[in-house]
Amino acid sequence: MGDPWLSAYDAALRVARKAGAVIRDAGEKEIKVCTKSSTVDLVTKTDERVEKIIIGALREQFPDHCFIGEESVAKGEPCNLTDKPTWIIDPVDGTTNFVHGFPFVAVSIAFAVNKELEFGVVYSCLENKMYRGRNGKGAFCDDEKIEVSDVKDIHKSIIISEHGTDRSCEKVEKIFSTMKKILCIPVHGLRGSGTAATNMCLVACGAVEAFFEIGIHCWDIAAGAVIVKEAGGVLLDVNGGPFDLMSRRMVSANNMVIAERIIKEIEIFPADRDDAPIKKITKFCKK
Structure with missing residues (x-):
């Protein structure tokens, strides 16, 4: 049997690079800032446009797949992970950085089947670094294999x-x-x-x-x-x-x-689960 998710993985890499180019090229006119759950929970026109690009490209190739996207959920779409092949997408991870010009912004695309993550792609688009990992096949930054540190102290x-x-x-x-x-x-x-x-x-x-x-x-x-x-x-x-x-x-x-x-040191506080009942978030915008 061939690799069942290789075409999906390749598609994720392609669309992540395309999305990263859109983010890099976004001019000041795109940075119309809206807020979602609070005054520091930001979203821009670029977040929404990039998510449409990613989901549109993937849905065209994989019409039977499900999608969980940050901006789609903010507009009231469900955030339920089922057994079906599912894409989990953050179009602009680090929106506050993007708004302020702080140089860490990433496109994050993951793919799950039977509720298990099969692969993940993180394109740090301002650094032009492509991180990627596939279940059982290792992790890489661009073409270099990466490993965690060996520090135990x-x-x-x-x-x-x-x-x-x-x-x-x-x-x-x-x-x-x-x-x-x-x-x-x-x-x-x-x-x-x-x-x-x-x-x-x-x-x-x-x-x-x-x-x-x-x-x-x-x-x-x-x-x-x-x-x-x-x-x-x-x-x-x-x-x-x-x-x-x-x-x-x-x-x-x-x-x-x-x-x-x-x-041992973490003070835990409550946070509603992502798969809790939907709460539609109202946006407030200003230029």
């Missing part, structure tokens, strides 16, 4: 996390309390690129030892999850249990030693 590690878009005082206090405890272990440093997909690729290529966050979405991390796993890393829930793509909470790390040490 938490004191010699760099950890990545993000603040998320929920700025309620209670949650922000827990986020910064966690960061303080991790810094005081101590670790070499605490970082954040502003894009979960890129953060996971940094774990996969050994630049950092771990990335954790509560409040992320499946489209932020699906592709990165495959890449981390295929680079030899581990994925867990922030409570130490199994990784759940829809839970909106995750630790990705180079090994269990680092992951379990970080988990």
Whole structure:
């Protein structure tokens, strides 16, 4: 039997590069900023246009497949992962970076069958780096095979996390309390690129030892999850249990030693699951 998903994988690579070119070429007139769930949860015309390009190209080639896209879900489409072949798409991961010209923006495309992730593609389009991973076939940055770091001493590690878009005082206090405890272990440093997909690729290529966050979405991390796993890393829930793509909470790390040490310091707070009942998000726009 031939490779059943090779054509889908090749299509993902092609459309990721095409989408990345659109993002790079987007001029200031495209950066009309809207907000979704909060004043810091941003979306632009480019996010919406790029998602249409990606889904349109893939649907033309694979009309029977299902799609979960960040902007589609924001408009009320369901976010249900079934056994059917399903594409999980973040057209512009790092929209706030894009708006401000901060140079980390990624196109994230993952593909799942029977609720299992088969491959993931993350195109860091401003860096022009293509990260990719296929189930059982390794992880790569462009044509170079990548692997997680071999660091097991938490004191010699760099950890990545993000603040998320929920700025309620209670949650922000827990986020910064966690960061303080991790810094005081101590670790070499605490970082954040502003894009979960890129953060996971940094774990996969050994630049950092771990990335954790509560409040992320499946489209932020699906592709990165495959890449981390295929680079030899581990994925867990922030409570130490199994990784759940829809839970909106995750630790990705180079090994269990680092992951379990970080988990001891994480102050957990609630986040609605991605597959919870639909809540249509109202956008507010300004130039």
